[in-house]
Amino acid sequence: MKHAPLVEQLIQAFTCLPGVGPRSAQRMAYALLDRGRDEGRRLADALHGAMDGVEHCQRCRNYAEAELCPICSDPRREPGLVCIVSSPTDVLAFEQSGEFRGQYFVLMGELSPLDGIGPRELGLDVLEQRLREGQIQELILATGTTVEGEATAHYVLDLAQDAGVSVSRIAQGVPMGGDLEFVDGATLAQALRGRRPFQS
């Protein structure tokens, strides 16, 4: 006997969260029991709501509660410009930059045949279909720079070229405001290769 069974179950359940070990889980359970029962109930309701109510957008595969996500159903976004990203958090990062007025296609992963993640798992058949429909004029690749990200980017490039759609890739180089001494060699090499004429 350590905890009351319901408390033990709650602690166990908390450990399913990323970065939460047995000790943090215990702290969370006791914090809610001690002085946050209403917050605990709200969290439970929010969990049920999201686990059951959040699906994927039919168009871009991002999380959505309706058939289309808010971005895909926004008439002010250009449907001809589509940015390919690996995950919903990448969409958030772009949205926070405020720079992009096109739409997204969210792969929800990257090609990794050994883990059983092939083109179908990433919805690339859906993308292929959309490319063939002719509404997309430019595809912007923004997948990661890992081996899987590169493989995915090349697969998408092939699809786009087959459909006659032009493809670009977001620039790789040194981050804004960063100190050069903290930039890794691979990034610096890429920044050198991608150098552009300097204009006043």
Add this chain to the structure above:
Amino acid sequence: MKHAPLVEQLIQAFTCLPGVGPRSAQRMAYALLDRGRDEGRRLADALHGAMDGVEHCQRCRNYAEAELCPICSDPRREPGLVCIVSSPTDVLAFEQSGEFRGQYFVLMGELSPLDGIGPRELGLDVLEQRLREGQIQELILATGTTVEGEATAHYVLDLAQDAGVSVSRIAQGVPMGGDLEFVDGATLAQALRGRRPFQS
């Protein structure tokens, strides 16, 4: 627009947990949405179960699902020896030591008049009643060594003396296996004052 509303609600709800800021909350929400919907539902059920089903033991005030907690209803525990602790986690710490075969009284806090925590809030009227009933032979004080812990210890001492029950306090000194250089001065001073004859 940042997240889908249900996702936003879930992220918000996660920030009620101790040590969870907006970024960890987002990571948790996406982790469950991406590949842990069943775990998310289990966590929701565990939360509802614990928030609604966990009450306080009528005897020791620790968390319990029935009228008595497992320790108070265990006939092998000595009812004459009662250890006074501030919180349920203190009970766990003692139980893990495997040293204590008596029962507990869990204050669920410490005296702090400025925060509106007086003797009644800590159930000290219940303790007083139990001390008068005559079943308790020794009270072991194990409240914290803060100002509030000390004040609480002295209040309980008074109650016990009024009822003619003997009171002891757990030893304060250097922790086992600890290096002296990492022990604070107040603890060392206490360890010196509490020195005992050394026996072979």
